[in-house]
Amino acid sequence: MDRQTQLLLVVVCVLGFAGIVVWHLQGRARPTARLVVQIAFFAAMTIMLAYSRINPFRFDPTDFSGSQTMLVATKTLWWVHLSWAVIGFVRLYIVLDGRPREARLIQDLVVAVVYLGVLLSIFAFVFGVPIGGLLATSGIIAIILGLALQSTLSDVFSGIALTLGRPYVLGDWISLNDGTEGRVVSSNWRSTHLLTAAHNLVVVPNSVLAKVGLTNISQPDENHQIVVSVRVAPTRMPRLIVDVMHSVLDSCNVIVKQPPPTVALMGIDASAITVELQFRVSSPAQRGAARNEVIDLVYRHCKANGVQLAMPPGSLQVTTPASFDPRHSGARAKDLIDAIPIFWSLSQEERNALAASATLRNFPAGAEIAREGRPLASLMMIKSGVVAMKSGGEEIARLAPGDVFGEEGLLAGMKEMYGLHAVTHLAVYEIGQTAFAPLLIKRPEIAEDLAVHLAQREALGTRSDLPTTQSERRRLDLLKGIRSIFRSQRDQANG
Structure with a gap:
């Protein structure tokens, strides 16, 4: 070289x-x-x-x-x-x-x-x-x-087959035939890791995953359908029951509105009319919250419209269902006051007096109840129907029977943060400031409940989870405003 x-x-x-x-x-x-x-x-x-x-x-x-x-x-x-x-x-x-x-x-x-x-x-x-x-x-x-290493090699080649077939990707929510559900958080040579709704990590060998059937809930998107079955006593026409259940779905804030949820009559007999509420949520993680909201609204709308829930199948019915009477259908002012938590600290006599001062008002579908940026001069309790909260013309959230609005203008002299519009035919009970002011002066603890209620409703309107410090600061500001208004009124009354 x-x-x-x-x-x-x-x-x-x-x-x-x-x-x-x-x-x-x-x-x-x-x-x-x-x-x-x-x-x-x-x-x-x-x-x-x-x-x-x-x-x-x-x-x-x-x-x-x-x-x-x-x-x-x-x-x-x-x-x-x-x-x-x-x-x-x-x-x-x-x-x-x-x-x-x-x-x-x-x-x-x-x-x-x-x-x-x-x-x-x-x-x-x-x-x-x-x-x-x-x-x-x-x-x-x-x-x-x-x-x-037969078992290990089976997992390895199954992992390769799953990777090439791509039945799921990282981040997808999958459901196995054995009932296991979770979001795919990692995948390696031997196994796939699923994070369940209970925040548990399930390790599934790739060979097992390749053999069992799986459903990819995240494809083509994460919209997930839920079906809630309701049995209603046959004391109303089925068409009216369908309208009530549509109001239930219209007033939900958690479910997806497109495609529209549906109501289906599944059967009828002498004891019950069976109705299915079919709706979707944006993510499998929302299933629990959506089901809870729908069940709560079913109860509230049924009470508001005089619709009775049926007894469970096979149970012994000891009373005859009440027949339809349009003069007593739906919730009364006294029923709403008894059901709303902010009035629970009042005595029975005070509740009766407050209910006696309430007046019933009706709004057609699409009517404007309150304009954004203007105060309401009275407290309103929804008897039946659905109210939409709007900001800048965009719908933010919806209110259902049993919800209260108008506290800002009635109690603290503030303007409405959101515009309020009737989605369906709306019936509300209205309580003026002259009837409510003496109660708040006599029972100042109601101011605390009202401030909490206002802060929660504003958080609902933002459609985001506010930090705890901001929510608490807003509650204290509202409480301060309410107390200052009624302290001055009390001083004027004593003077």
């Missing part, structure tokens, strides 16, 4: 080691720059080897002579840089192709094949090891390991 060839081999070795250092300095956060630098060093090493007429794909028996040690190191470095360049291409392709993180399984498999091929090539073309016998021996070892 002449002196010029030795000098070229030294340059190739220097390039090889420099490439290793630069490759590590680039880091994994910059895959594109890392690949470009890697290709540049590999191309320079290849040009040097071609200029010196050294073939890295051929074993030279003289490679192990004392003067040829540099040649062995040069070929080894060239094969290492070749493997890194190929692996860089694979990783960059997966990133640029927008593959999900589950593709890491396929990436690791390709990287393992590349490293194994390069290792065998170094044995064959650098050190002259006969790889034919090595492959035969490794095949026997592979059979033994395959039998010993």
Whole structure:
């Protein structure tokens, strides 16, 4: 080997080691720059080897002579840089192709094949090891390991099949045939991890996941349908019952309004009319909250419209259901006052007096009850119907029978934060300030309940979870305003 060839081999070795250092300095956060630098060093090493007429794909028996040690190191470095360049291409392709993180399984498999091929090539073309016998021996070892690791290999290949089939991606909510439900939070060679609604982590082996049937609730979107069955006593016409149940769904704030929820009559007999409320939620995590809201509103709307719930099937009915009487249908002012928590601290006599002062008002569907930015001069309790809260013309939330509004203008002289409009035919009981002011002066603890109620309703309108400090600050501001108004009124009355 002449002196010029030795000098070229030294340059190739220097390039090889420099490439290793630069490759590590680039880091994994910059895959594109890392690949470009890697290709540049590999191309320079290849040009040097071609200029010196050294073939890295051929074993030279003289490679192990004392003067040829540099040649062995040069070929080894060239094969290492070749493997890194190929692996860089694979990783960059997966990133640029927008593959999900589950593709890491396929990436690791390709990287393992590349490293194994390069290792065998170094044995064959650098050190002259006969790889034919090595492959035969490794095949026997592979059979033994395959039998010993049969369960693990089943999980591995099942994971590859799931990755290629892509029945789910990270973040999807899936349901298995055995009843297990959860959101996919991670997936590796052996198993898939599901985070359940109870915030438990379930580890499902990939082989099990590949065999059982699964339902991807997140595809094509996370809208999830829920069905609530209601049995109603047959004391009203079915058409009226359907209208009441539509009002229930119209007043819900948690459910999805598009596509519209539906009401279906499922059956009728002498004891009950069976109705199904079919609606959707934006996420499986909302199922509990939506079901709770719908059941609460079913009770409130049925009470508001004089609709009785039926006894459970097979139960003994000891009383005859009341017949329809339009003069006494729906909730009375006294019933609403007894049911609304802010009035619970009042005595029975005070509740009766407050109910006697209430007047019934009716609004047609679409009527404007309160304009945004203007105060209401009375407290209103919804007897029946649905009220929409709007801000800037956009609907924010809805109120149902048993809800109260108008406290801002009645108690603290404030303007309404939201415009109020009747969605359906609306009946409300109105209580004026002259009837309510003496009660608040006599029982100042009601001011605290009203401030909490106002803060909760404003939080409902924002449709976001306000920080606790902001909600508490708003409650204190409202409480201060209410107390100042009625303190001045009390001073005027005493003066």
